[in-house]
Amino acid sequence: MCRWLAYSGNAVPMSRLIYETDHSLIDQSLSAHSSVQTTNGDGFGVGWYDHSDVPGLYRNLRTAWTDANLIDLCEHIESHMFLAHVRAATATPIQQTNCHPFRYRNWLFMHNGVVRELEILRRDIAMAIDPSLYNSVLGSTDSELMFYLALTFGLVDDPYGGVAKMVGYIEDLAAAKGVSHPLQMTLGIADGKNLYAVRYSSERDSRTLFLSASVAAIRELLPEEHRDTVDAYGANAISVVSEPLYNLEGAWNPVPESTFICIRQGEVSTRDFVPISP
Amino acid sequence: MCRWLAYSGNAVPMSRLIYETDHSLIDQSLSAHSSVQTTNGDGFGVGWYDHSDVPGLYRNLRTAWTDANLIDLCEHIESHMFLAHVRAATATPIQQTNCHPFRYRNWLFMHNGVVRELEILRRDIAMAIDPSLYNSVLGSTDSELMFYLALTFGLVDDPYGGVAKMVGYIEDLAAAKGVSHPLQMTLGIADGKNLYAVRYSSERDSRTLFLSASVAAIRELLPEEHRDTVDAYGANAISVVSEPLYNLEGAWNPVPESTFICIRQGEVSTRDFVPISP
C-alpha cells in the first residue's frame, strides 16, 4: 500500500534516487506500477544518516509530488545511508506521526504492507510492547506497533531475531483470534551502519521488493557514454526498492519470498526468513 | 486538469453529490476517468449558498480523499446551490488561495482547464484587471485572473458578456504574443440565484462537461424501488459536472462545444458561446 527505497553507499544528494530517475519514488507516489494502489499520496518521509549519532527525519502529510521543501532538502542533504517512503494509508489517519520511517535512537524502520484485521489485534500488540518503550509509540499505524514490538523482542542486539519474533508473535496472536494471513510486509530497517530488508507475508505472496546489482555490474550494463553517471555512488553502493527506479535489464534483482537481507558496506548477506514464536 | 460539479435545486446535504454517488467528486479526485490527469489531489474547494448574502467557502490544500473535516462539513451543511472542485495543479503552487472556487462578494467561480503559456500572458492579463479589483486577486492561478478579468468586463451585470469579453481579451492577447490555442476551459459560475456553466476552448476540443437530466426524467430511468431516492432534490434540481457522478443511460447529457448555459430555478437556457473582442 506504500512504496519505499533504501540506500547504502557513498554519500550522495538524496535527490539522486528520490527524484532523478525515470521511475523515482516521487514518480511512484503519483503512479506506482505494481502497488495495490496507484496513488501513494498520503504522506512522505525520509530518514538519513550523517555524522550525528541520531539520524535526521523529515516527514510530511502533503503529497510528495507537491512538497517544495522536499525537493530542496533532497538536493542539499547528502547521505551515505537513507530510507524514503511514500504512503498510501489503509485505515489510519494522515498525520506526521503515522508517516514512515519511524525512529528510535539510531534506528529507522519503514514498512509496506498491512496487519490485517488490526482492530482485533491492536490492543494485544500494544500491550505486548515493553512498558519502557510504550510511550515512544506516537502514532496509530500497524507499522509503528511492529517496530516497537521488534524492539521489544531484541531488534537492537539481534535484528533477525527481533523481526522474526515480532512476526511470530503476530502470527500466533492472529491464530488465537481467528485472523488468517495477518501479515503482509516488506521492511526497510537501518541502524546507521547496517541496512536490513525483509520480504515476508503470511500467505507467501509478498509485495514486490528488489535489490540493485552492484555498481560495477550496472556500469557494464550501461551504454559506454553513461557509465560515469554511477561512479559517484561508490563501489559499495546498494539500493533496495519496492519498484525498480529505472528500466535496465539485469540491474534489479527480485528479492525472493521469505527473505532477510543484511547490507554492510556493500556486503550483502541473505538468509531465509522464518518467524519465531517468542 | 481538475474536476468539478455544480448543483442547483432543493437544499440537500452537500455530501449527497460530493461523496455519496458511485463516481463522486471524491472518487474522481483519486481516479478521474476522462481527465488529463488521473489524480486530482492538489487541493479541494467547495462554496455554498444559504440564507446569507455571501456564500460560504471551504478550501484546503490536502487531498480531498483524506480530509476528515470535509466529510463532516458536507454531511452537516445543506445548500440549494453549491460548487465543488478538486484540483490537479498545472504550474502554480499548492496553496489555499489557489484552490477553487474563487469568491467575489456573492459570486463564485471555478475552472477546469488552462491558460497556455501563461508566463507570456500573465502580466498583461493582470494589468487588464480593473485597478479597483486588483487587490482582490490573492493567489497565482490563471483561473483567478480569468475571474477578475471577467468581472472587469462586466460579469456582474452581464454574465455572458463578461465571460465572452474575458475570453476575447485572452484570445486577442495570445494572437498578438504568438501563443496559439491559449484557452482550454469549462467554467462553473454562480451568484446565488443563477448558475452558469461554459464549455469552450480555443482549439474547439474542450474538456468534458455534462448536464443532468431533470429529476422527473431521472426518476423514470431508475428502477421502481429506487425512484424515491431522488425526490429530496426537488423538481427543479440540476447538476453540471465534469464527469457523470454515476452510470445511468440518459441521465447525463454532454454539453456541446462552445456553449453557455444559464440555470435558474430549474430553467435551463443555452446559447452558443462566441468570444467578444473587448
Next chain:
Amino acid sequence: MCRWLAYSGNAVPMSRLIYETDHSLIDQSLSAHSSVQTTNGDGFGVGWYDHSDVPGLYRNLRTAWTDANLIDLCEHIESHMFLAHVRAATATPIQQTNCHPFRYRNWLFMHNGVVRELEILRRDIAMAIDPSLYNSVLGSTDSELMFYLALTFGLVDDPYGGVAKMVGYIEDLAAAKGVSHPLQMTLGIADGKNLYAVRYSSERDSRTLFLSASVAAIRELLPEEHRDTVDAYGANAISVVSEPLYNLEGAWNPVPESTFICIRQGEVSTRDFVPISP
C-alpha cells in the same frame, strides 16, 4: 494550557461567540488572560449539534487566528449547542487527532488541563479502557484517554458517575505509582441534549471556569441601547467558558472548585464533584 467555550441555547451562527466578542475564543488563542500559556496556537476544534444524530466536527492544527475556513464555517453554521477549543499542546504532537473536542457517537468531550507525569500512567490508563472502545482512541493525548476511560465507566448512562470514576481511577493509579496531584481539569461534555461542565484538580486549585448569567439577567446589565443584541440567543441560553468573552460586571460567575454542572434547556443543576474509586 487550553481555552474552551460551550454554548446551549437558540440556534445562532457559531461566530457570535467564537469571533464576535471583545475577548472571543479567537482572541484568547492569541492572548489568553488567565491561562498558563499566553498563546493557544497548537490547534483548534469545534463540534456542533444540528438535526443530525451525530454532531459535526471541524478540527485543524493551524493557528485558529489564521484559519480562513474557520471564519466561514462559524459564520454559516448555526447551532443550538456547540463546543469550541483552542489548544496549547503540552507534550503530545500537534495533529488533528489530538485536537479537541473528541467525538464518540453523539458525545463530545473537551478538556483544559493535564494528566501529570502521563508517561508513568499512560499505559495503565490505556489498558483500563474497555477493549470494545480501545480502537476508537485515535490520538495520543491525555484528554482523549480520559474521555474513553469515562465512557468505560459508564458516562453514557450516568455522566456524573462516569467522570467521577474516571477521576477516581486516575487518582488511585497515581497514588499507587507515586505521582502526586495527577489531575488538573476543566471539562466540557455534551450529548446533544445536555451540556456538562466539570471543574476539578487533585490539588484543589483548578483552572478558571465561568458560567454565564441568564440572558434575562445580562439584558438588564446592558445599556438600554444594547439590550436587543442578546435576544437572538433565547431565554434559555447559557455559556460555559474558560475566560469571560467580554467584560460585564455580573455577567460571568466563577464556577466553584470541585463542581459538576448539568445544563438542560436553560436549567442549570450543580453538585459537588467528588471522585469515586471504581
Next chain:
Amino acid sequence: MCRWLAYSGNAVPMSRLIYETDHSLIDQSLSAHSSVQTTNGDGFGVGWYDHSDVPGLYRNLRTAWTDANLIDLCEHIESHMFLAHVRAATATPIQQTNCHPFRYRNWLFMHNGVVRELEILRRDIAMAIDPSLYNSVLGSTDSELMFYLALTFGLVDDPYGGVAKMVGYIEDLAAAKGVSHPLQMTLGIADGKNLYAVRYSSERDSRTLFLSASVAAIRELLPEEHRDTVDAYGANAISVVSEPLYNLEGAWNPVPESTFICIRQGEVSTRDFVPISP
C-alpha cells in the same frame, strides 16, 4: 511584525542559533520582546548556503515552535551563511509562498516591517517590476514585491543601489498617491558570499536591529569556563538579528537608524542608507 536572524561564519549546525540560545528565534516566535506583535506564529523560513550554487530553502506555514521537521533539519544541516525568519502576518494569507526568505537564483531576501497602505501602492509596484522577473513573484506579500523591485533596479550588480532605488521608488510613489511614511523595514539579504543588512523607515523610527560583536570580543565577555563555546563559529563569525539571542552586555550592538551593512568574511562595512529616486 516579524523577527529574523542572519549568520555568516564557520559552518555550524543551524540549530545553534535558531534553537540553542536563551532567546532564540524559536523563542522569539512565541514571545518576542521588542516586536509590535508578541507572537510570530504565521510561518517560518530558513535559507542556507552550502557548496551548491543555489541556496536551500525550507519554508512552512506551521508555527515554528511545533515543527518537528524544523528541529531535525536545523540540527543536521550545517551552513556557513544562513537566514532565518519567523512571520507575523499583516494582511496577506498564511501560505508557503508568503514565507521569507525569498529566493532568486543565488540570492535570498527577508524583511521585517511593512509597506503601509499597500492596497493603494501594490499594482504600481507590481507593474514597475521588470517583465522578465514578473513571473518569479509567487506570493502576495509586500516583502516579495520589494525584493523583485530591488532586483529590477540592479540589486545583483549593485546591492546598495538596488535597495536604495527600490526604497526611492516606493517613497516617490507613496508621495504621489498621498501615502505618508510608506516604508518600515529591516532587510537581510545574501548572495552566498556577502551578507547585507539594512535598517530604514520613512519616519526614521525603524524596527530594532542588532549586530553581534566579534567572536574574539564575545569570548572576552564570557566567563572563562564558557569561552570555548564560541570557538566553533570561527574568528570571522557575525550575526545580525532583530533581537539579541541572549543577554550579554556588549555582545549586541544596535544598528543605527538608516544604515546599510555589508559583511564579507568577517569584514563589516557600514554606510548611511539614503533612498535614491530611480
